[in-house]
Amino acid sequence: MQLDTYISDLLYRYECVTIPELGSFLTQTVSATINETTNAFFPPKKVLSFNEQIQKNDGLLAHYIADVDKIPFEVANKKIAKLVAALKDNLSDGKTVNFKNIGDLDFNTEGKITFEPSYQLNYLTDAFGLSQFESPAVTRELYKEEAERIEKVIPITVTSEKRKSRPYLKYAAIAVVALTLGGLVASNFYVNQIETHNQLAQQEAEKQLDTKIQQATFNLNPLPAITLNVSKQTGNFHIVAGAFRVEENCDTTVAQLKADGFSARKIGTNKYGLHQVVYASFETRAEARKALQNIKTSHNKDAWLLVKKLD
Template sequence: MVAKHIKSLLYDHDCVIIPEFGGLITRYVSAKINPVKHSFAPPSKKIAFNEKLVLNDGLLISTIAYQNNISKEEAQQLVTSFVQQAKTTLHAENRFELQEIGVFRYNPEHKLEFEYVEGENLLDASFGLPELVARPVRVEEPAVLRTLIKERQQEHAKEKQPLRKRLKRAYNVAAGLALAGLTGSALYFLSLQADYNLSSLNPIMLVNASYTSSNTGDITRYASGYVPVTGEERVATYAAILPQEATAVVLEQQQPALEEQTFLTADSASASLVFMPEEQQNEEVKEEVVVPVKEVKPAEPVLTINEKSGRSYIIIGGYSTTENAAVRRDAARTAGHDSKMLTPGPNSKLYRVSVADFATADEAKAVLNNYKKSFGETIWVLNY
């Protein structure tokens, strides 16, 4: 059971420490080509072992306790039993296999060595990518070769057209351009003549003109029985209906009213321009003085702790490289946490990533359970 949890932790962490036994460290391996097998392998992780990393960082024990819903004391007992069994097997058989990870042996100097066994790809970015095998091109494919040769021959035939065909094509293009130019020039010169209308060339206009000329003769004729009224009869009829004296009186009464209205309109316009308060006329326009405001740049956040600060940090993971730790730190800061990266101390080689820091360890432990909801049971407090 412990071996299964160790393998699952190697997917997400660069270092998994087995207390009192050693630490398994992963490193990135780029994609590679096998010239013998003609295969392409995706990027992956390789695992190495360091028997000096025996200090318990709480990662393995906390994971086992959380996944199996047991206490940390029981999880620690399981890990201790696993380590004792591994050491007993090594002393008896000089070989201990960690399933799907690697094999441990003692060398002649009685130092523990580790041999990685390639199995599942532990790199999350390459999950599900198989090893691709390139099939060599076979010469025994005449159908494909005939098709390629035929296409190339057609391309060469198009490129090497006879000179007569090319001249004929150029002649047709030049003749079309010349005909279009002559037509345009003829229309232009016809438009310059004053007594010639280009619209007469439109057949629809000719039909409309003939139809209009045939129907305009009956428009000016009077109906049968109509007698036109002369001008003298029209004046006499108006004089009988409205006498001239009444018309003159009405015009004289309306004239003063029109003049008064015009005069008032002009006076009101001039009054709006002339009568202005003296205070407003003498008021001076004061220019506003713009005071430049100095921009205050916000203080840049502290992202890396390079020396001991005496504060307590809530650690969410440890990484063997600066790049992996920086990626984890930036992801936590994007989620809204004050995440920082702690450089390795004198007895450590891991870059640790925190999500919060406090003045004392008691303050950090008081809020530790709140962060476990987001980062799991493997987080712990470090006095740095």
């Protein structure tokens, strides 16, 4: 029995998954971020950590294993204890303990457990279908100095006497007015150019974002179809096939899955406005877990289990 799969399943739904007598994997949700140097956008995610101090058995892992494998709770606890003993032996021998899609555990020089996350999976279900992407920087040119220079232009006052004795002042005044008007026209022209550039850059960034989301939401491999015997479409355990920004693509996917023998349907949109499609819904976690393993093996390795009560 491998603990990786069970722990990975639980990390999607819980903030703390404890391995008795070893420690606990913890998750913390962080918001979407932008790298100002590379212009890379990162979706929201759950950050993993490990706390060696939290070792008390809360029963969560054992209950889940017992439910999935159809074994008594006491037997599940004994299997966990046996695996933990083997893991501790490996750590004591200086070996690295790897939990697939979670991270690596090691002993440091002080005999304490250190953890290095793998970052291969995003355990935040609300961010499903979102991936990292880069967008060109939007360049803005400021004409503050030019605007200040125009605002500080001082009107020239010329009396009739001076106009007669100094005719060149008339031409100087005309030149100042001409230069001011020319500066205003040029300034407006450049400002309009900048606004047009910024608008095009923003549209391109939004286009790339929509494209990335649409491409990352659903990918069916051309593998042989399997048939699931689902008696009814109720329950809180749903096997998600994908999520789409365009509802027409959602309807096409449902029709395709139904043609392949699945009881596919739409279950509404998530918080990002993406339309979700499921292979089927189940009353118990054990039924959903069994069907999910079959689908990942034979149809779509990116399918995942959503636990949600539908309205």
